[in-house]
Amino acid sequence: MEFTVSQIAELLGGKVEGNGDDKIKMLGKIQEAKAGEISFLSNPKYEPHIYDTKATAVIVSKGFSPKKKLNTSLILVDDPYSSFTVLLEEYHKFITFQKSGVEDPSFIGENSKVGIDVYRGAFSYIGSNVKIGDNVKIYPHAYVGDNVEIGDNTIINAGVKLYANTKIGHHCVIHSGCVIGSDGFGFAPQADGSYKTIPQMGNVVIGNYVDIGSNTVIDCATFHGDSTKLEDGVKLDNLVQLAHNVKVGKHTVIAAQTGVSGSTTIGKYCVIAGQVGIIGHVNIADKTSIGAQAGVSKDTASGSKLWGTPAIDVMKYQRSYAVYKNLPDLNFRLKQLEEKVLNLPTFRESE
């Protein structure tokens, strides 16, 4: 990557103050950037760094007025943070999308269709009747089972496993080691205490702009025709577990190592922290927020904020925990009071 400050300003719809002809090769943090790099200033607490940054240019808010002399050029925009994000994305595309073509050996089954500009890494496996859109990247050791469909511009990283019949939208990123569409955990108890495996015959359907972290597992639905579903814009972190028939609504974010049991529905715009457990067959309403390690065992109300196991209102949990930390003291106070009351002259009389 090599652009002038002016070219970048044009991309961002911003205005240059300083030398528009300087060359930018890389992005960096304002306090660490070197010459040839561009940075941004969004949080006012970082303002002191702009006066001694070595960055060639800094993206700032239109309202920014420097309190000292600057040794860097400025690009003035409406929202420096979001503008910097745009740059990061452009840079990332530039790096990532260098991969293209087919490395040898790779495998592709019968009746599978692949779009244009697709990368198929060595040892990648594509089954039969698969449909792959344009500009998709299938990294080495990825496994794409029979009848899978993958939309345009989606990245399937090294070693991802997609079971047969999985459907993934466009502009998704699936990270390494992720398993999508494996059998749900369904067993019919038998009279002798053993279990019979209930075959899982549904699939997984994933919307657009969905990101899924490394080694996350999403099971398929139990019945043929049913799907475990992730709507557009869902973001899953690493090592998350979604059981059969789970639904996750638009733009919900789930942090690492959280597990969701079978047939639970999670609404839109929820924020679920790490290591949370959610029981099966409940409804998590839109905009629910759940604290780390909480265990949710029933339906939630829209916009509720929960913590603890079983999860209750976060404020309530914190207030209870404050008392919990001093339970031995509380117990001691109670004991003292018991003794006092029992030793009251009037109390002894009244008995």
Next chain:
Amino acid sequence: MEFTVSQIAELLGGKVEGNGDDKIKMLGKIQEAKAGEISFLSNPKYEPHIYDTKATAVIVSKGFSPKKKLNTSLILVDDPYSSFTVLLEEYHKFITFQKSGVEDPSFIGENSKVGIDVYRGAFSYIGSNVKIGDNVKIYPHAYVGDNVEIGDNTIINAGVKLYANTKIGHHCVIHSGCVIGSDGFGFAPQADGSYKTIPQMGNVVIGNYVDIGSNTVIDCATFHGDSTKLEDGVKLDNLVQLAHNVKVGKHTVIAAQTGVSGSTTIGKYCVIAGQVGIIGHVNIADKTSIGAQAGVSKDTASGSKLWGTPAIDVMKYQRSYAVYKNLPDLNFRLKQLEEKVLNLPTFRESE
């Protein structure tokens, strides 16, 4: 799949009421099934659906007597749920066992023996001195280390990693990303605060009819000749962790993201929920039941039901938690009482 209603009734040992010649192509839920599909009615709460189902046939209990006119054929059996399970299994076999033969390129080392009707997917790796039974399916990217043994009819899904010397019985299903036989977490503390890795030289031995979920990890035993062991019929969900020298008894079920530390023994017919942690070197007795996210730190009695961290009797935990939720109120009541008692005229007199 295409069978007549009569053929299915014969397979299930059931009796047809209606048209035995109708064709069945697929299985479905009673409320969603379409013409050409078969469903079942087991839970009475779904009975209303049988009167307007579009299913061509429904499996019902011998004792079922319809309260309205039916538009579907019936197959009468002793236990509709278990009969439907049989059908699901047959259907699944039909679909799954289409895979056979050897895809190219795949790797097989010296002195390895492979049974009949085995599928070896492209990029599957089989080491040296491996023994693989009949009708085994080894999917793409599966790694089967040296000296591994796999029994008849077992399915090793895409990307499973079996370290050297692992033994797996017959009719098992191992899901993608599962790692079996990796080194246990054993380190000898040194005088300078560092650790020396203790080589792990045992193996993992898995019985028959065992199902293991995606990305689950089972470490090998520490000593040569020792094994981490799963008995027949054990069912492990996704992302479970079993440390070195763990033993799991027959027909025990462990849900997702649960972790069991080294040398712990789990009995038969236990039910362990998700995200549970069990400390090392303890005995979990037969038929122990452990609630989600519990942390078990000592031996359990047979048939005990536990919850919490550290885990205690589930009823006790729930009763304590009920009070916990109101701890601030309890604390307030105690404070009030303290004030009252201290302000009692008699109490002040008696001091």
Next chain:
Amino acid sequence: MEFTVSQIAELLGGKVEGNGDDKIKMLGKIQEAKAGEISFLSNPKYEPHIYDTKATAVIVSKGFSPKKKLNTSLILVDDPYSSFTVLLEEYHKFITFQKSGVEDPSFIGENSKVGIDVYRGAFSYIGSNVKIGDNVKIYPHAYVGDNVEIGDNTIINAGVKLYANTKIGHHCVIHSGCVIGSDGFGFAPQADGSYKTIPQMGNVVIGNYVDIGSNTVIDCATFHGDSTKLEDGVKLDNLVQLAHNVKVGKHTVIAAQTGVSGSTTIGKYCVIAGQVGIIGHVNIADKTSIGAQAGVSKDTASGSKLWGTPAIDVMKYQRSYAVYKNLPDLNFRLKQLEEKVLNLPTFRESE
């Protein structure tokens, strides 16, 4: 492996009592060892086994004086446990390091350099501009992205995925399914409630003598030039999650299924148990010890021992939990006291 007792004594710098010419083929536990095997006695509670062990030789402390007649040879050393560890390591090297050469097919990109005595398993993938040291073992299905560097004697097990730019030191062991360098979980919230992916452009840098368990995930740092870092001697168990920009100090040990959120720094010589969660942007001081399933939400002091969610001093947590288990009783006592006080004649008078 076949050595004489004398040869082993020489390796360990120990002294033989008994027959130095006996042949040793294998290592075993003192209570289970067979003829031809060597064992050790370190913990006095196992002393009774030495009088009837079938082991050909036993490694004991120089101070050991048998109370009965022995049927085994002895090797006297300063520290039997640590001597046995040395033997285990030698044995393990012997077994493990048989693998060498290049199996076919395997892939290597442009400008990549590989040291001497390197094993490259079938279906292993090495990208472009990769540097691999001497005696490194790259097992089947391992993925080594572009620009990765791996030091001498490091073992990359089957199916490990190393994203581009990852750096790993010498004498490390990375277990199967491990993903290193995948994107951190960073998303910029947009005005409409959706999220924009923040590209993650840093890398992961791992020191020497680091062991990493199966299916563990370590995300790369967010900014170019930044790294998620593991110092020398760090030991991570299976299914651990380290988010972007996490640092882990020398000789810190982290047990299975623990998760550490973004930008948290963990000091040296810490011991972190299983299923622990640590929030982002905190400092865990050197020698902090954290109990299983704890949830750490703020900075810790050096040498502190913590438990609970949110984590507090372990003794404090245990004392509170002791009262917690009897909360219903405490509540009942308080109720009784309230009734007594309200019913006091003097109290009723005083109102």
